Amino acid sequence: MSQGSPRGTYLEVSKSLRHKIGKGEITEALPSQSALMSQYSVSRSTIERALAALKAEGIIESMQGAGWFVAGSGDRRPLVEKVTDLLRADGLGVGDRFPTEKELCERFGASRTAVRSAIAQMEGQGLIGKAAARGREVRALPVGRGTQTV
Secondary structure, three states, X not given: OOOOOHHHHHHHHHHHHHHHHHOOOOOOEOOOHHHHHHHHOOOHHHHHHHHHHHHHOOOEEEEOXXXXXXXXXXXXXXXXXXXXXXXXXXXXXXXXEEOOHHHHHHHHOOOHHHHHHHHHHHXXXXXXXXXXXXXXXXXXXXXXXXXXXX
């Protein structure tokens, strides 16, 4: 990235990102701030200003702890909601085997820690529980959207 005008560098970065989003090179999640710092050879504050400018234009949005995303793209609901919806989508019934942590990690592209947290919440709500054999089973089905039990 050209360092001709330090005050305008963030504008160059935001212009480049806007162009990549417009061409479809970035369609959902933006690279991490660290990756952007390396890619553009600029400081974190420059990246933060560029992202803030794009956010002000409504091109991107941030999600605490998850990063920056192209506005209106993807499903950024909490993992527990996505996993709970799995009960409906897969047509699982009470007593059916619930997917393993590994299967959930692969299906949702989430870390084992995030999956364990979602499972713990679902167990706390009585939706799933330990099966007689190894693994978990469906104990109750959610009603409506979200994570409420019957």
